[in-house]
Amino acid sequence: MACFHCGLPNPSTLGPYRAVILGETRDFCCPGCVAVAETIEASGLSDYYLNRDSEPQQRYAAAPAELLARFDHPAVQREFVSHAGDTSIAELSIENLSCAACAWLIERRLQQTVGVLEATVNYSTHRLRLRWQDEHITLSTVLTDLDRIGYTLRPFQQDSHASALKQQARTQLLRVALAGLGTMQAMMLGVGLYLGAFQGIDTEYRDYMRWISALITLPVFAWAGWPFYRAAWQALRARHLTMDVPVSIALWGAFWASVYATLIGQGETYFDSVCMFIFFLQSSRFIELKARQRAAERAADLLTINPRLIKYWRNNQWQDMPSDELVSGERILIAAGDSVPVDAELAQDSGYVSEAMLTGEPAALRKRRGDMLLAGSVVGDSALEAIVVRSGNDTLLATLHQLMSRALSEKPALAQRADSLAHWFVARVLVLAVCVYIGWQFVDPSQAFWATLAVLVATCPCALSLATPTALTLATERLAAMGFLLTRGHVLSTLPEATHIVFDKTGTLTVGALQISECHVVSPTDSRESLLALVLAMETGASHPIARALCDYIQSQGVAPAVISATVTAHPGQGLALAEDHGLYRLGHAAFALGAHTQADSEQVVWLSRDHVPLLRLCFSDQLRPEAHALIAGCHARGLTTVLLSGDASAQPQRIAETLGIQQVYSQQSPAQKQALIAQWQAQGAIVVMVGDGINDAASLAQAHCGVAMASGTDWAQTSADAVLLGDRLSALLPAFALAEHTARNVRQNMRWAVTYNLGILPPAALGFIAPWAAALGMSLSSLVVVFNARRLRHIRLSE
Template sequence: MTSSHCFHCGLPNPKQPHLLTIEGDQLAFCCIGCQGAAKTIIESGLGDYYKFHQPDQSPVFIELSDRQQQAFQILERNDVQAQFVHQISPNEHHAILLIEGISCSACAWLIDKRLTQLNGVTKAHVNSATHRLLLEWDPNQIGLSEIAKTLFFIGYQITPFLPSEEDTVIKRTQRQYILRLGIAGIGMMQAMMNAVALYSGQITQQHEQWLWWASLFLTVPVMLISARPFFTSAWQALRAKQMSMDVSVSLAILSAFFASLYATVIGHGEVYYESVNMFTFFLVLSRFLEFRARTQSNRNHHNQVTLPTLCKKILSEGELQTCSVTDLNVNDLIELQAGEACPVDGQLVSGTSEFDESTFTGEFTGVRKSVGDSVLAGSVNLAQPITLKVTALGANSSYNLIQRLIEQASQSKPRLALMADRGAQQFVWSTLIITLFIGLFWLYYDPDRAFWVVISVLVVTCPCALSLATPTALSQSLNQLKNIGFLLTKGYTIERLASIRTIAFDKTGTLTEGHFVVDHLERYPKLDSLDWTNDEVLALCHLLEKQSDHPITKAFPKQASSSPIGINNIIYNAGLGVSAVASIGEIKLGNAQFTHQSEQPNSDTILFLTLNSERLAAIRLKDRARASCSALFSELTKLNIQTNIISGDPNPKAANAFQELGFKGHYFFGAKPDDKLTILKKADKDSAFVGDGINDGPVLAGAHLSIAVNNATDLSKTQADAILLNDNLLTITQAIIIAKKTHRIIKQNLAWALVYNVVALPVAAMGLITPWQAAIGMSLSSLIVVGNAVRLRK
């Protein structure tokens, strides 16, 4: 027997459809293309694809109204996507989306599976703790509107992840929870009032029937509105052949309701409407409190700064025009007033000010910016009006890049989280089997109590706490790490960070500030004969070096004094120095080889300033250690972590400065990038490497755990597992402490969830608790897990 509609696409079949026999079933298709596609999908082992669509109906786009179609098509507009879609390449787009309708980890699994089946979707991962979807797709193969439609038809809606949109979704979801909670609460109170009259034994049979019917009408809204999300989630899980926690909850609620309905219709038996309303109320209350705890954490983390939607654009005539941020383009000029948050990444082209970059670094001290410096989206202008040139906006800004990296970190779960997910699935199956045997026993031992014992077992053993044990703790931990300026890019980083026993640091740019300063200027007789002051010498050096990109140029900032002579014909010699022509002869600034000097001490960086090859001055440069180095070495010692330094600097005497600051580990000098990884792996298996990402690519990619400091290369290109967003190296030790605490709390949560279920199951099986008491127990168990995870905020 064949269907009148195509098994693959749902369109009506012709009179003589194309047929395909799969496992004894004859399937009908409207064309040879659908037949071939179905054969390929099934033979490739992807037959589960057909669990998620309805082949006996018309295609889904026919069922959508014009208004719904328009809502989906808006997602394809370039100006809309510019706000949340990051274009890695023409064939690769990334986006973070908020998902409405998720109730448990099974929902996240279903969304992941369904989306990855779509042609063109390369990655889809849902964070069950934050309800965010990290999506990667090829826009040439599938549009974002098609992805949204796919989710819509399996019961979920997407919203672009924007701070303002997230607040809207949170408020809407909160209103829905309050509505469901209010209806369940009213139903519970009224049904219990009726139950008091029923249990009093002082009413007639006719009045008893009236109260039964009244309780039924009070319970129907609770079933249709308050309990509906549990039923929807359970149905979606069953369609995907998965066992979620809502399956057992739904079985309990539906069993009690239909047993009561049957008794009401036939006029005799037992009704349990008050219990149905009561444990529905407590279940919704539990989910609402969990939702409040989770969203409060996310608000504290993500919405420290709300990016403005309007800005003042500077027109070519110099006039100011208020416009939407979505109307800006790269290289546009905007004016930023004091107290305003920067809506885009930009380069300061006029003015000087201080900026609060705590959204990125966790440090609230203002950072001074002058012409030419970069200003990050989300930083706040603290001092005075300035002019910025737009360098990146929308999804390409640093603010959104941070959000993507955070979501990326949640993709790969630590082993404990994976074990908990597998355990929750297996636990549901085990509970249903055990419940079956418990029910059979009570049917034999005491049939009158069998039904309620089964309901209690189903409710009390719902593995909510087990499923929440790791996601809530990991979410809180990621937020807390971000707040101190430590950003994770991989999910397993927390687990590895908690277990490291050895940590190695690159020297230049990591333990040091990464730029030279003038430590000493030694004068020679020729300089004294010219009667130039030291400030004038440094001003001349600035004039020679100011057009160079070499790090040494930062050692010579602009001086208050002016150069004593004018120069021209400046020539830069890479790795050697710079020369120029002046009225009094040839001026050179560089190393001993370049300036033809015989002296070149090995312990420091020395530059010689010469006039016609005659020495004027020797300038000693120094790269200073970061101010937090001493405290860093001390804290790592307290944590029993071995500290090493692996440097490319060939000078072994450089270790002396760090030993004075409390460094007691091994100092490896003259190490090439490839050598650093070899040294690190020989030191310890559970080791970490901290580098600046400029010449540490191999070791950052190959280390057991890699951390890039804030002056590393572009965040989007880094291979590190974590990124230090501020200059305070003590943040690393704080992150280790938080990671260890997170690992400990996850273990506590899993232990609690396991102990609770081991104790609760036999108690419920012995008939010692009622269903509503079981609902309270399950709710309290979940709240204890969430509350324990919230301790990570401190």
């Protein structure tokens, strides 16, 4: 018996030392291991034994039911489960996921489970996005159900998940090495047997070489081929067909037929073909595995490993606290060079941080008191004091990661069609194999088995299943590196079909750094300070660029916010309202603040009114983003119709449209009107892409076929959108369109190749012209062609 903690043999004379870990009594080799294990258990860190990279020799086969039941506890779920109404959402790591068909099997299994609303597997990162209703099913029930069919799920943790993937790659490489060594040895003996068949060989030498070949092939067949048999058995238990089913039938048939021929001393043996088949299959899967892991690295980079301990101010001194326990309002100290663990406001005069993780720009940015420090930013040369605003899953970094994970897990229609075609193909291949076997019984019974084997091997739809997800994953990775973060899976298939691109104005085409150019008091009875104090009180907490400009300007004047007793009501696209004892105050554009029949201002203006009587007039100035001209010109070059939709009632939208050359302009549009216009164009057959940033754009972003939100925009806009522009880089839009077109073309090429190969190889394999080893080589090369063709997306030149 091995020690549960370190894996070394337990002494026979001393002990045994025992302790209850993970709900079971475990044996240990010494008191030291017992003490360490009990400390880990007492600290609530016993999941270490589930996620450690190097495990002891003895491992329990399945997770105990009582252990899985712990994942239903609210305190445990707080770390990895988010809630939306009566539904729960979790991201889980999957072990033993060997191919795209396994991902399809897990999805189908869960989608048939009562209470599971959504189950999408990202084969590239071996992660499952699960959405379920707690009142109908528990998380432990889902974990137990998948554990029974051979798939172990654990809450996603970046460090342990990366270790698991590395361990899988190492194991896969060992399987390739064993299969390669076995293939070389079996081929040397096979050459002697082939030559002996033509030139003559004594029976005892022939049988000796066959037995040696069988012994060499046995570990290759049993261990290197084990993932195929396990996956096939899991699929059959779930009453589904995957590509591992024909592969396993072919391997078992070839191996045991060869063993039978060796035992009776008659017939042909194909031990070398078995070794070669496994070697080619495992080699192609290893190359594919490494490609998928590299493609997923960008998504993983969004989760900076934040400091586990952070200093916070308590009892007039700095104390250490785990970063995941920080709450809003805590005063924290972030050391130089550390990443910011939460979204926080700077509490000192100035400081420098790098937001390269979010924007891709490594240059240090100067932050002033009150500016937001985003989670994932890296502090410069000196420590910074800050006040926590958002922590945990509420930070911008966590939100972006969740959105990208959702995009990677979702399957566009093209991928779903490819999966359906692959599984349809497997069923037909099995039927065809039976027909080939029966047909050869009438022609030459001695060739029936080997022709059938060649058909099963040659037509395995591995390339068909890899054709779409490999290209989509690599394209998603490259787009994220450019600053175009996908949050929905359909974007890459939607962008090439777009006909219209619609822009918001403030914060999208313009920088959004508005400045007050004029402040004019209209009321003869109210002071300038009192009116500004009221404006500041109404706008405090708002995130729109106009609100930020107002707050910055008023605070720079040394004015404190007024004390208000009523709640401020937001009217998206119009302004704010406050009902006080003195009357109804309105802050917004002229039509909202002064009355429906008021003429629009000729410039961007905000009015403060009381019962529609003007009190204060504030004029703004803004500037266009430097890349806006090139972007609009590039959209026209692609044949897109450009539209400017703005809630601004002034003449500014028209001036901006004329400056940039935008074809259609709609100003003074409410959120409902914006949404209605997009719906109208869609009804006429247009494919609409919408780019915006504010709450007033959320409905339009959701209505459009593809909504693109600015990273500096509101959370509402980002969650309504299908993609996010990191660093507000409009320049990433045109390369995104170009890469989407290249990706669609690449997928079509892969699909054509996969279908052509499978249909082309079928007749000669069925007619007996292709040996099983040649069929294995062709099938593996076909899969590699698809993977390497998709990898070209990493290096395609894109013009901005």
